[in-house]
Amino acid sequence: KKGLHKLTDLTLIEIKEILAEAESFSRGATWNSEKQRFVANLFFESSTRTKLSFEVAEKKLGLDVLNFSAETSSVQKGESLYDTAKTLESIGADVLVIRHPKDAYFEELKGIQIPIINAGDGCGHHPTQSLLDLLTIQQEYGSLNHLNIVICGDLRHSRVARSNAEILTKFGANVYVSGPQAWMNGYAEQYQYVTMDEAVEIADVMMMLRIQHERHHEESFYKENDYHLQYGLTVSREKRMKANSIILHPAPVNRGVEIATELVECERSRIFKQMKNGVAVRMAVLKKALSYV
Numbered sequence: 408k409k410g411l412h413k414l415t416d417l418t419l420i421e422i423k424e425i426l427a428e429a430e431s432f433s434r435g436a437t438w439n440s441e442k443q444r445f446v447a448n449l450f451f452e453s454s455t456r457t458k459l460s461f462e463v464a465e466k467k468l469g470l471d472v473l474n475f476s477a478e479t480s481s482v483q484k485g486e487s488l489y490d491t492a493k494t495l496e497s498i499g500a501d502v503l504v505i506r507h508p509k510d511a512y513f514e515e516l517k518g519i520q521i522p523i524i525n526a527g528d529g530c531g532h533h534p535t536q537s538l539l540d541l542l543t544i545q546q547e548y549g550s551l552n553h554l555n556i557v558i559c560g561d562l563r564h565s566r567v568a569r570s571n572a573e574i575l576t577k578f579g580a581n582v583y584v585s586g587p588q589a590w591m592n593g594y595a596e597q598y599q600y601v602t603m604d605e606a607v608e609i610a611d612v613m614m615m616l617r618i619q620h621e622r623h624h625e626e627s628f629y630k631e632n633d634y635h636l637q638y639g640l641t642v643s644r645e646k647r648m649k650a651n652s653i654i655l656h657p658a659p660v661n662r663g664v665e666i667a668t669e670l671v672e673c674e675r676s677r678i679f680k681q682m683k684n685g686v687a688v689r690m691a692v693l694k695k696a697l698s699y700v
């Protein structure tokens with residue numbers, strides 16, 4: 408039954424074990440399930456990286472992937488998430504990977520006996536994204552202890568900001584936040600607030616967040632170019648970053664808004680390395696989930 412709903416459900420030891428396994432997969436280690444195992448990826452919200460990197464991870468582990476599309480499934484006839492998951496369990500799925508727009512959708516799925524891996528719930532959590540962020544930072548610096556990590560931008564609507572901030576602190580990093588006050592949502596009381604000009608001077612890791620337009624229900628209070636100049640990682644700010652400091656972004660990227668387009672593939676950027684690490688992390692998470700079925 409043990410899946411992965413939130414990173415904070417795991418102990419630090421479990422997180423370190425997953426990261427060690429992921430590191431080994433990223434270096435080319437292989438593992439194949441001895442028995443036939445079926446995994447279904449249920450995505451009720453759009454995705455490129457998470458959905459396809461789960462699929463690559465599943466195929467690398469020799470798992471049989473059940474194709475599911477919310478648009479062509481009986482969800483269109485009104486079938487609930489619970490009944491959909493129960494159906495997949497009944498026909499033989501061993502693990503479910505689910506992305507859903509509802510916060511904490513997994514609370515409705517307590518009657519499902521197979522592991523559920525959360526691929527993103529509303530503004531809630533995205534544990535495999537947090538794990539791949541941790542792996543990418545660890546590969547760069549060896550340890551997170553005493554690193555200055557600034558989480559920048561749309562923290563309010565981000566499903567990785569809170570669990571990343573909590574877990575990075577537990578790993579000994581100094582967490583700072585930056586961005587519009589309207590999107591701080593209590594973060595600035597818990598973590599030190601810095602302006603973007605201050606952030607680039609102190610950061611070992613600039614953790615940029617996408618502006619989550621699809622979750623904004625109020626009218627926009629900024630123009631994209633103004634946002635970029637005040638809160639974005641501009642080309643001139645990047646020049647003031649510390650030697651060897653790096654840039655992360657979960658992607659997709661709003662080029663020219665939270666980050667200058669020239670910086671997406673610059674020397675400091677680890678954005679595409681994060682995506683590559685996503686496969687290794689998801690292999691490790693799937694392998695762990697399979698040990699419970």
Ligand code: CP
Pocket residue numbers: 453454455456457458527536657658659
């Ligand atoms: N980072 C991330 O979750 O990307 P997708 O929405 O494309 O899966």
